[in-house]
Amino acid sequence: MYRLLMAMSCVLVSGGLTAQIATLPLKNGAEKEIYRTMVRRLESTRVSVAWEDVGLGETIRRMGRSLRFNMVLGKALRDREEEPVTLQLKDVSAMTVVRLLKQQFDIEFQHRHGVMVVTTTEDAMQRAMVLRIYGIRLITYTPPDFPAPGILGLRPGPPPEPPVEGEAREPRFDPDFVVDLVRSTTGGEKVWEVEGASISHHNGKLLVRHAPHIQARVRRILDRLR
Structure with a gap:
């Protein structure tokens, strides 16, 4: 049983890193294309940041301008808009910045009908x-533990003994x-x-x-x- 639990944990670790951007159900082809474009830009755009006590809300707005798509702070995080962000990175993918912000501030980036909304993990889960x-x-x-039949369905010899109580199955x-x-x-x-x-x-x-x-x-x- 311990091996099974460890195997399950490995599956989650290996599979979780590929899905950094959550999304609400995509209603049509246009929304699918917008979502894919956002993910591609996050993965392909190289950025350098030198943020020193920059408010969380301003951080999100700067990222949106750099990536050329709408990125906003959700209502669930409005009371944290001025929370300071300090981050120094050079020539990394924008997705790396997203991953670090998610880990540091326990937030979620969620695509909602063409807009990237930054919100709490709980809010993102509830909406999706x-x-x-x-x-x-x-x-x-x-x-069922039936005895195997013999040739032509006949069981030669004496009837089999009943299974021992507690016998492994x-x-x-x-x-x-x-x-x-x-x-x-x-x-x-x-x-x-x-x-x-x-x-x-x-x-x-x-x-x-x-x-x-x-x-x-x-x-x-x-x-x-x-």
Whole structure:
């Protein structure tokens, strides 16, 4: 079980670094193209910054001007607009700046209908939540322990002895265990205590309500369990 938990953690670490920019559901081709353009510019634009106690709001406005797209501070962060930012970097990608700001200030960059909004992680998750249902019957199902038939379906010789009580059988994941595993390997309490988030199981299905990037983590974990 320890190896399984470690494997799940490795999946999350390796997969999480590629999705630095969250987005609300993209409604049409135009929004998809705007989002892709934003991500490409963040990845390809090289910048140097020398910020010394620059307000968070002004920092975001400067980044928007440099990248030539709309970037604003969301309502959830308005009370932190003057929070000082000190950062010295030379010739790095704009995405590196985004990553450092996210780590230092616990904020999220989220694409919303053509605008890059900088907000709290909780606000970004709440706005992007969707309900998805995953089949887990194959993960939690335990096959019956029937004795193998003989040739032509006949079982030669005396009937087999009944299985010994407590004898090891095929491994089986209890649905509650699957829920606990998903919760613990996708961020724990910080992720799942966000208002509106939920995860439960019913009749061989896992019902998950959360943001798309969390759904992607859930899907990877379930794929590893199958």
